[in-house]
Amino acid sequence: MSRARRTREQQQEQTRQAVREARLRRAGDAERLRAILHGADLPLVVDELERMNTRQRATAFRMLPRDSSVRALQMLEPAVQAELVEALPDAQARLLVAELDPDDRARLLDGLPMDLSERLLRSLTPQEWEATAAVLSHRPETVGRWSTPRLVSVSQEATVADALRAVRADTGDAETVYAVPVVDAEHRVVGVVSLRRLLATDPGRPVHEVMREPISVYASDDQEDAARVVRDHGALAVPVLDDDHRLVGMFTVDDAMRVLQIEEAEDEARAVGRERLDRPYLTTSFLALARGRITWLLILIVAATLTVNVLDHFEDQLQQVVSLALFIPLLIGTGGNIGAQAASTMIRALAIDDVRPGDVFRVMVKELTTGLTLGVALAVFAYLPAQFFTESRVALVISLSLVVVCGLAATAGGVIPLVARRLGVDPAVVSAPFITTFVDATGLVVYFLIAGAVLGL
Amino acid sequence: MSRARRTREQQQEQTRQAVREARLRRAGDAERLRAILHGADLPLVVDELERMNTRQRATAFRMLPRDSSVRALQMLEPAVQAELVEALPDAQARLLVAELDPDDRARLLDGLPMDLSERLLRSLTPQEWEATAAVLSHRPETVGRWSTPRLVSVSQEATVADALRAVRADTGDAETVYAVPVVDAEHRVVGVVSLRRLLATDPGRPVHEVMREPISVYASDDQEDAARVVRDHGALAVPVLDDDHRLVGMFTVDDAMRVLQIEEAEDEARAVGRERLDRPYLTTSFLALARGRITWLLILIVAATLTVNVLDHFEDQLQQVVSLALFIPLLIGTGGNIGAQAASTMIRALAIDDVRPGDVFRVMVKELTTGLTLGVALAVFAYLPAQFFTESRVALVISLSLVVVCGLAATAGGVIPLVARRLGVDPAVVSAPFITTFVDATGLVVYFLIAGAVLGL
Numbered sequence: 001m002s003r004a005r006r007t008r009e010q011q012q013e014q015t016r017q018a019v020r021e022a023r024l025r026r027a028g029d030a031e032r033l034r035a036i037l038h039g040a041d042l043p044l045v046v047d048e049l050e051r052m053n054t055r056q057r058a059t060a061f062r063m064l065p066r067d068s069s070v071r072a073l074q075m076l077e078p079a080v081q082a083e084l085v086e087a088l089p090d091a092q093a094r095l096l097v098a099e100l101d102p103d104d105r106a107r108l109l110d111g112l113p114m115d116l117s118e119r120l121l122r123s124l125t126p127q128e129w130e131a132t133a134a135v136l137s138h139r140p141e142t143v144g145r146w147s148t149p150r151l152v153s154v155s156q157e158a159t160v161a162d163a164l165r166a167v168r169a170d171t172g173d174a175e176t177v178y179a180v181p182v183v184d185a186e187h188r189v190v191g192v193v194s195l196r197r198l199l200a201t202d203p204g205r206p207v208h209e210v211m212r213e214p215i216s217v218y219a220s221d222d223q224e225d226a227a228r229v230v231r232d233h234g235a236l237a238v239p240v241l242d243d244d245h246r247l248v249g250m251f252t253v254d255d256a257m258r259v260l261q262i263e264e265a266e267d268e269a270r271a272v273g274r275e276r277l278d279r280p281y282l283t284t285s286f287l288a289l290a291r292g293r294i295t296w297l298l299i300l301i302v303a304a305t306l307t308v309n310v311l312d313h314f315e316d317q318l319q320q321v322v323s324l325a326l327f328i329p330l331l332i333g334t335g336g337n338i339g340a341q342a343a344s345t346m347i348r349a350l351a352i353d354d355v356r357p358g359d360v361f362r363v364m365v366k367e368l369t370t371g372l373t374l375g376v377a378l379a380v381f382a383y384l385p386a387q388f389f390t391e392s393r394v395a396l397v398i399s400l401s402l403v404v405v406c407g408l409a410a411t412a413g414g415v416i417p418l419v420a421r422r423l424g425v426d427p428a429v430v431s432a433p434f435i436t437t438f439v440d441a442t443g444l445v446v447y448f449l450i451a452g453a454v455l456g457l
Numbered sequence: 458m459s460r461a462r463r464t465r466e467q468q469q470e471q472t473r474q475a476v477r478e479a480r481l482r483r484a485g486d487a488e489r490l491r492a493i494l495h496g497a498d499l500p501l502v503v504d505e506l507e508r509m510n511t512r513q514r515a516t517a518f519r520m521l522p523r524d525s526s527v528r529a530l531q532m533l534e535p536a537v538q539a540e541l542v543e544a545l546p547d548a549q550a551r552l553l554v555a556e557l558d559p560d561d562r563a564r565l566l567d568g569l570p571m572d573l574s575e576r577l578l579r580s581l582t583p584q585e586w587e588a589t590a591a592v593l594s595h596r597p598e599t600v601g602r603w604s605t606p607r608l609v610s611v612s613q614e615a616t617v618a619d620a621l622r623a624v625r626a627d628t629g630d631a632e633t634v635y636a637v638p639v640v641d642a643e644h645r646v647v648g649v650v651s652l653r654r655l656l657a658t659d660p661g662r663p664v665h666e667v668m669r670e671p672i673s674v675y676a677s678d679d680q681e682d683a684a685r686v687v688r689d690h691g692a693l694a695v696p697v698l699d700d701d702h703r704l705v706g707m708f709t710v711d712d713a714m715r716v717l718q719i720e721e722a723e724d725e726a727r728a729v730g731r732e733r734l735d736r737p738y739l740t741t742s743f744l745a746l747a748r749g750r751i752t753w754l755l756i757l758i759v760a761a762t763l764t765v766n767v768l769d770h771f772e773d774q775l776q777q778v779v780s781l782a783l784f785i786p787l788l789i790g791t792g793g794n795i796g797a798q799a800a801s802t803m804i805r806a807l808a809i810d811d812v813r814p815g816d817v818f819r820v821m822v823k824e825l826t827t828g829l830t831l832g833v834a835l836a837v838f839a840y841l842p843a844q845f846f847t848e849s850r851v852a853l854v855i856s857l858s859l860v861v862v863c864g865l866a867a868t869a870g871g872v873i874p875l876v877a878r879r880l881g882v883d884p885a886v887v888s889a890p891f892i893t894t895f896v897d898a899t900g901l902v903v904y905f906l907i908a909g910a911v912l913g914l
Contacts, residue, residue: 004675004700043689047810168656177653178635196634199625218461232500234711243461253710254691264721274798281806286826293798300794304787305842311783312846318782322775325782326768329789330761337757341750344729349738353504369743385762389769
């Protein structure tokens with residue numbers, strides 16, 4: 001490790017230590033801690049705060065310098081944010097909430113108990129109240145909830161000099177000034193001009209000559225779709241429009257990154273069948289953890305009952321050749337793994353529009369071929385150990401079954417997400433239980449049918 | 458759906474259609490297609506290009522307007538990018554490559570055959586050649602590979618007016634001008650000042666009075682770590698330093714988003730045991746798909762052999778009570794699911810620093826409690842159907858086993874990722890096979906021990 005990096009890690013450890021000490025509010029150390037926390041790296045401070053209980057967190061938070069505390073509050077997980085604001089004295093909570101951007105404020109108030117939320121809303125200035133209410137008027141999970149009405153825009157009749165004046169006149173109020181929307185008389189967005197372009201252009205030129213075609217989103221758009229637009233275009237901010245194409249806000253790249261982070265956590269949680277944690281792990285109760293996992297386990301155990309049913313049907317054959325039972329976990333485990341691999345590839349490909357439901361035939365052919373190829377490879381590989389545990393005819397049954405099960409599992413894993421999307425269901429939600437059930441049940445039927453044919457049962 | 462959104466979807470379909478037609482190069486339609494493609498949404502165009510074969514893609518690409526084509530090239534998947542550049546006539550390839558930013562160019566050249574890459578490098582101007590070589594000197598997967606040496610910086614003696622002049626003088630060459638690094642005589646970064654701040658400040662003031670503490674990264678830092686720094690601070694760009702703290706480039710938010718997208722795809726692929734696809738699904742061959750999945754399947758099938766071994770050991774008991782075999786898939790399936798839920802929660806918590814290896818005891822207690830709670834719930838739920846298929850003493854064995862297996866599986870799922878991290882291994886890589894093996898093997902041992910005790914086998 002380079003010396004530069006070691007120095008940085010020492011500084012980080014010092015910050016962490018300072019935050020941990022701050023939760024105890026040792027009076028004598030207050031000055032020293034304040035000094036360290038003054039220049040501290042805020043994401044580190046936020047990480048430490050999220051590891052504390054409610055009381056300690058409030059104590060530590062109050063030792064942060066004023067302007068760091070507003071930014072730290074914005075960075076906390078929403079559930080933790082709400083807890084913290086509840087734990088602070090009313091006067092401090094009011095000051096903090098007043099300094100938030102309207103969209104951050106709206107998301108925070110949403111998570112607070114009704115009476116506290118109303119008390120805080122009432123303490124705002126009329127302008128701030130209005131801006132917050134505008135954000136709250138949009139449905140949750142839409143980009144409207146992330147767009148701020150505090151913005152700088154210019155009319156299409158303005159000159160470059162006018163636009164620069166508008167940017168300068170904005171004393172830090174707007175969330176972004178780097179992409180300036182150009183609007184017509186009805187407040188419809190006709191273009192966007194970057195601050196960089198404004199600076200590089202002759203001030204006398206009209207803005208409509210230097211603006212670009214706007215990339216914009218509608219306030220009612222899904223937050224994830226809008227965040228992808230920002231990412232795919234590499235934009236710093238995009239205008240947010242109402243359904244009459246009028247400008248209602250700006251959606252900035254830092255909010256887009258946060259949306260993608262939230263959605264990623266959600267997708268990944270769904271893929272393994274659990275709820276997303278709304279708060280840091282260490283401060284989540286075991287009951288909340290259990291609640292977040294039980295639904296999927298119940299669905300999967302109901303599905304597993306189907307497997308019991310299939311096996312029950314073949315109990316006679318099992319009785320005759322008990323060694324068939326030894327390989328059931330291997331067979332359905334492998335099928336399940338192959339199905340999960342195919343499904344996860346497909347869920348991602350759908351999400352990034354690599355594949356569409358109409359491609360189902362191309363996908364089916366490709367997955368069947370892939371699955372059979374994998375099946376042959378695994379069958380060859382598994383034949384020898386199988387022979388070690390049982391007679392060679394049973395080993396043959398296992399190898400043949402592996403080929404068929406792999407082909408079926410890959411095809412099912414590839415097709416089920418596409419069918420789900422076509423039916424308007426989230427592919428990540430349905431794929432796991434459907435594939436497990438399908439692969440387990442058909443895999444066992446295939447296994448015993450092949451066993452019946454080869455062993456003459 | 459609102460009218461606004463319907464209109465947009467029609468425009469999108471028109472763009473897709475135009476790109477599809479462009480691949481056939483119908484001479485008569487060229488003018489109409491060019492007109493549509495001129496204002497087209499580039500991410501849509503790129504999506505369509507990625508669904509074509511190499512020849513069609515090159516034909517369609519050549520119908521794009523000049524400046525869209527550079528941006529479209531930058532947006533393509535790296536493997537597809539390289540294919541496309543190879544398929545284009547040399548003169549056009551040279552023109553395109555000359556217009557890329559140095560970091561994009563370096564990543565592209567990295568994926569090309571050596572002779573083509575050298576030919577293209579040689580056609581660059583000396584300055585461009587040097588800038589590209591600087592990026593290529595950093596190790597892959599580091600942020601140095603994503604940082605551009607084309608930047609605007611100002612000396613700490615400069616005034617705000619000097620800084621604004623430097624920004625204006627930069628005629629679109631730098632990748633970003635919104636965060637301007639302030640350097641000392643040794644070219645060490647002493648601060649950063651935002652363009653917004655520069656515009657809002659009296660031009661006569663020295664920049665060192667208005668700059669902020671810099672948030673910076675080292676060129677040798679892992680690309681994902683650096684991208685998280687950008688995201689967590691909501692920064693538009695951060696200075697990239699060499700090990701002597703000297704400024705070597707800027708890392709911008711759009712590149713950070715791209716890094717996070719790549720790393721997310723990688724993590725998610727590893728979590729289900731497959732390789733990340735380096736190219737769009739539809740243009741990936743079945744052999745490449747199979748190759749990306751086989752390693753994990755082989756590891757898991759070796760692990761499954763352990764399960765066969767355990768079952769072999771209990772073959773006598775199975776012979777006596779064949780109905781025990783019926784519930785093996787249900788039992789180890791449930792254990793596997795619970796283990797996967799716990800592990801995926803923990804892998805994520807580690808990644809975002811919610812949990813550290815030192816928290817292993819807190820995690821163990823929490824997961825054991827959660828697992829036993831889930832086990833009791835599932836045992837009650839599964840008792841009745843189990844009784845339906847078998848006698849009530851066997852149903853009791855199943856219920857008791859579920860409680861123990863769930864407790865074990867959740868604990869293992871919680872602890873294994875922490876141990877992996879402590880040992881310096883990627884938790885996402887080792888967790889799945891270890892947990893499956895552990896849960897399958899111990900689950901079966903528990904099952905047959907309980908069966909032995911309850912049924913007196």
